[in-house]
Amino acid sequence: MREVxxxxxxxxxxxxxxxxxxxxxxxxxxxxxxxxxNLSGEDIDALYVGNMSAGRYIQQEHVAALVADYSGMxxxxxxATRVEAAGASGGLALRQGYMAVASGMHDIVVVGGAxxxxxxxxxxxxxxxxxAADEQWEVTFGATFPxxxxxxxxxxxxxxxxxxxxxxxxxxxxxxxxxxxxxxQYQKEISLDTVLKSPLVSDPLGMFDCAPNSxxxxxxxxxxxxxxxxxxxxxxxILASGQASDTLALHHRxxxxxxxxxxxxxxxxxxxxxLTARDVNFAEVHDNFTISEILAIEDLGFFPKxxxxxxxxxxxxxxxxxxxxxxxxxxxxxxxxxxxxxxxQIVEVVTQLRGQAGKRQVAxxxxxxxxxxxxxxxxxxxxxxxxx
Amino acid sequence: MTTxxxxxxxxxxxxxIGVQCTxxxxxxxxxxxxxxxxxxxxxxxxxxxxxKGEGEVFTYTVVHxxxxxxxxxxxxxxxxxxxxxxxxxxxxxIDVEASELAIGMKVKATMRKLGSDGxxxxxxxxxxxxxxxx
Numbered sequence: 001m002r003e004v005x006x007x008x009x010x011x012x013x014x015x016x017x018x019x020x021x022x023x024x025x026x027x028x029x030x031x032x033x034x035x036x037x038n039l040s041g042e043d044i045d046a047l048y049v050g051n052m053s054a055g056r057y058i059q060q061e062h063v064a065a066l067v068a069d070y071s072g073m074x075x076x077x078x079x080a081t082r083v084e085a086a087g088a089s090g091g092l093a094l095r096q097g098y099m100a101v102a103s104g105m106h107d108i109v110v111v112g113g114a115x116x117x118x119x120x121x122x123x124x125x126x127x128x129x130x131x132a133a134d135e136q137w138e139v140t141f142g143a144t145f146p147x148x149x150x151x152x153x154x155x156x157x158x159x160x161x162x163x164x165x166x167x168x169x170x171x172x173x174x175x176x177x178x179x180x181x182x183x184x185q186y187q188k189e190i191s192l193d194t195v196l197k198s199p200l201v202s203d204p205l206g207m208f209d210c211a212p213n214s215x216x217x218x219x220x221x222x223x224x225x226x227x228x229x230x231x232x233x234x235x236x237x238i239l240a241s242g243q244a245s246d247t248l249a250l251h252h253r254x255x256x257x258x259x260x261x262x263x264x265x266x267x268x269x270x271x272x273x274x275l276t277a278r279d280v281n282f283a284e285v286h287d288n289f290t291i292s293e294i295l296a297i298e299d300l301g302f303f304p305k306x307x308x309x310x311x312x313x314x315x316x317x318x319x320x321x322x323x324x325x326x327x328x329x330x331x332x333x334x335x336x337x338x339x340x341x342x343x344x345q346i347v348e349v350v351t352q353l354r355g356q357a358g359k360r361q362v363a364x365x366x367x368x369x370x371x372x373x374x375x376x377x378x379x380x381x382x383x384x385x386x387x388x
Numbered sequence: 389m390t391t392x393x394x395x396x397x398x399x400x401x402x403x404x405i406g407v408q409c410t411x412x413x414x415x416x417x418x419x420x421x422x423x424x425x426x427x428x429x430x431x432x433x434x435x436x437x438x439x440k441g442e443g444e445v446f447t448y449t450v451v452h453x454x455x456x457x458x459x460x461x462x463x464x465x466x467x468x469x470x471x472x473x474x475x476x477x478x479x480x481x482i483d484v485e486a487s488e489l490a491i492g493m494k495v496k497a498t499m500r501k502l503g504s505d506g507x508x509x510x511x512x513x514x515x516x517x518x519x520x521x522x
Contacts, residue, residue, distance in 0.1 A: 142454070154447045201453045202466075256468075
């Protein structure tokens with residue numbers, strides 16, 4: 001396998017982008033990444049697009065060809081492939097691009113992720129997100145996507161004494177980080193009280209425990225490491241890519257206080273990179289709900305199982321703490337345009353490793369990790385990146 | 389949702405019919421064709437098994453923001469139930485006060501209306517769970 005570098009990154013602002021269509025945000029992020037990599041359209045061998053549900057959000061399938069077309073590449077006839085794994089679509093698209101370059105099949109690949117969520121109402125968006133769970137045996141009986149995470153939270157509280165305040169602190173911390181990210185959907189700090197007093201969505205989770213609906217797109221350009229310095233002086237190396245799956249329905253797991261898929265994907269990635277959790281300086285994790293970040297930092301091995309809530313309360317995951325988690329603001333504050341999220345995580349990791357994160361820069365960032373989850377942990381993708 | 393889809397699932401939704409792997413003895417619900425423990429050798433060796441409907445609450449939540457189908461019922465309680473046979477199932481918890489809710493609570497399956505294909509449409513039935521009271 002060849003070594004693979006990220007040589008370009010780009011992203012739109014995340015938020016309610018009422019004046020922009022799906023094809024426009026996809027194109028904007030892609031062109032920004034290609035521009036950042038000092039490339040032109042004819043240099044690109046293939047495109048991968050992570051997207052969960054354009055069919056239901058904008059009544060448009062076949063979106064990889066669409067993005068290639070509006071990025072001006074239709075006449076180059078490049079292979080354009082859409083990748084779907086619910087919330088993990090973006091991370092999984094990156095993995096497909098990584099494998100395509102590592103294998104020698106392609107030299108330069110663009111990986112994008114996009115979702116346009118605000119063309120439908122909140123109710124419809126919630127129902128679309130619930131389709132990441134088991135439609136026949138969970139959703140039909142009344143389970144919603146937040147309610148499944150609320151049941152995880154309840155069990156985590158029961159087994160480990162995790163508190164409502166500890167979960168709320170995840171949102172407070174991620175909003176604090178978001179306030180330092182000019183592309184975040186929410187750039188305003190919030191108090192613990194704001195989270196605790198927000199209307200209940202699914203007890204114990206309130207509105208501020210949930211990532212928002214967002215429009216947005218992100219893209220990265222991958223290149224074989226041996227050729228990367230032709231395009232950039234600051235290539236970032238993909239040290240490892242791990243992926244794992246699990247039962248689609250939460251109720252078929254032996255344990256729901258952690259995601260086995262995250263643990264297995266991380267094990268595979270750490271093994272490939274010949275690193276351990278202790279070598280990671282910072283991470284972007286899938287905080288679609290506050291409890292999800294607590295699960296993630298435990299499952300990735302940053303903190304012992306059951307101690308993620310306490311570690312968060314103690315400030316260990318804050319910028320400047322033991323390990324900065326979600327310096328971008330995470331899904332909670334940066335925003336969560338589903339298919340874009342996994343790619344946006346990579347954009348943040350690369351920005352940090354390049355030393356270009358400005359006010360939210362992690363000191364001495366050498367190794368960064370991204371964890372992207374689909375559904376209630378039925379898919380997990382873990383990437384580890386490092387300075388080249 | 390079409391009537392055919394619900395009709396296909398009726399046996400399991402009405403009567404909690406699962407399957408038991410005759411190799412390892414593990415019970416699966418809903419039915420599967422392959423046992424995740426025994427893999428290939430289990431094919432054709434899974435036999436139908438009706439769950440007793442008895443179990444206890446493994447975890448739960450009170451749903452305040454509900455899809456349109458469940459709008460009239462909110463707030464309602466969703467739970468994952470560990471059935472006596474070992475398998476876990478997701479369903480609504482009914483006839484219960486918020487103050488009674490607890491992990492470990494004993495419950496029994498009961499047949500109720502789950503929803504319908506819009507007003508005047510076909511009504512879908514299935515299991516919900518109610519507390520077992522002494």
